[in-house]
Amino acid sequence: MTNKGLFITFEGADGCGKTTQINLLNEYLKQKNYNTFLTLEPGGSDIGKNLRQILLHHEGFVSDTAELLMYLADRAQHVEAVIMKNVNEGKIVLCDRHIDSTVAYQGYARGGDIEKINQLNEIATQGFKPDVTFVFDVDSEIAQERVGKNKDRMEKEGIEFHKKIRFGYLELAKKYPNRIKVINSNLPIDEVFEQVKKIIDEIL
Template sequence: MFITIEGIEGCGKSTLMEKLANSLRSAGRTVIMAREPGGTSLGDRLRAIFLDSTLRIEPWAEAMLVNTSRAQLLKEVIRPALERREDIVCDRFTDSTIAYQGYGRGLALGPLEQLCDLATAGLRPDLTLFLDISVAFSRARVVGRANRQDRMDSQSDAYHERVREGYRSIAQGNPQRVKTLDGSLGASELLQAALVEISVATQ
């Protein structure tokens, strides 16, 4: 099963991914964790460029950077795992590109979707968990991080509002695949909500 976790900064994706993977492994499943951008040697180098707060990156260049990383991740990690019938839990996938570069940056959705399809050869997640939080809640969490804020963290509230609305639009348009969870829940409650959605999706 290919599961992706989506949401704006500070929504709890990384924490949920780790807890979800551990829970599924405890149930006897083989789980591979991945993240975007990154997850491969090439992807990790591109991630460092993408998040570098000293750079000003043109929106289409952003989209191409993440899709280059994505194509490599598909080749090296995701497709081989799926062929072995293992589960994949991925922190971000194509919905991030549509939300951040499409709704956030204002890029045309049609060409952006085509670019994503080229990178993935049309592969779609079986289930996407969208962790929805307010921008104010996001800011509070990001400020509390021990590590330095990156280029995406430092974008304006208006930008993150557009991204959030983008995710909501994606969820509304794909109700079978995208399930919206309350990202302000505690880690244990959020895990249980995610497990319920996985159980329903696998029935």
């Protein structure tokens, strides 16, 4: 058991397998006696739970700017009240979506100014960065099939929107190759997890 905690984020378009893989990694680490903490964005803090409800289920008009700032408000509260605290206690924090989601969705897909989003992310996180980020890369048609019929507000956006998200994540991976590891998520669940495990075993 190490003393220093770790902060690991899981990223990718809806249906790429983030939730599936975060749970598998959590089980794997717990078996190895690591102290883990599982969390998500939006909604990983008390305030965040209310923001998540608005972000994913609000029925009326949501302005792009309001959407962006609600994601960042959620992140600011989450980083300070939950993530930093658990990492400082020596835990391995596993987080489903974080800074790169905002760049991919509100930046690449919605057309927001990426430089501005980077600055807002920097403010929201106080510069606290993930040690490792997994991007689960999957063909957009396959991802849409996996999501199925029970779609939330973001998942209801069409295939073109999700293709832009995929492109955005791959651009991010090129930009930050040390932090971001692209995982081929078109494969069966266990083969996807093998790729994750290999990277984690190298880090631990």
